[in-house]
Amino acid sequence: MKKKKKGTAQKTCDCSELADWIALYIENEAPSEMRKEIILHLQTCRSCATFVRTLRRTIAYCQIETDWDLPADAHDRLWQRLKDILTTED
Ligand SMILES: [Zn+2]
Numbered sequence: 001m002k003k004k005k006k007g008t009a010q011k012t013c014d015c016s017e018l019a020d021w022i023a024l025y026i027e028n029e030a031p032s033e034m035r036k037e038i039i040l041h042l043q044t045c046r047s048c049a050t051f052v053r054t055l056r057r058t059i060a061y062c063q064i065e066t067d068w069d070l071p072a073d074a075h076d077r078l079w080q081r082l083k084d085i086l087t088t089e090d
Contacts, residue, residue, distance in 0.1 A: 019086040
């Protein structure tokens with residue numbers, strides 16, 4: 001009988017786990033421990049690194065473009081949407 005061997009993971013954390021943190025990270029609200037984990041992951045995971053870069057650009061663009069006030073729940077919905085996108089992406 002063969003034992004099921006688990007592949008040794010090189011990554012520090014899951015991409016899906018990171019999705020919850022990225023919102024905090026981008027808003028500079030992540031604790032330093034969390035930041036370290038995120039930065040480490042971004043160095044090993046190209047898709048997350050690209051995602052963060054795109055997200056930052058999008059947010060910067062939104063902040064420039066929107067003179068009108070965004071309702072608080074729209075902000076929450078935006079983050080939820082972005083998290084969904086990240087967690088469903090492989
Ligand atoms: Zn990742």
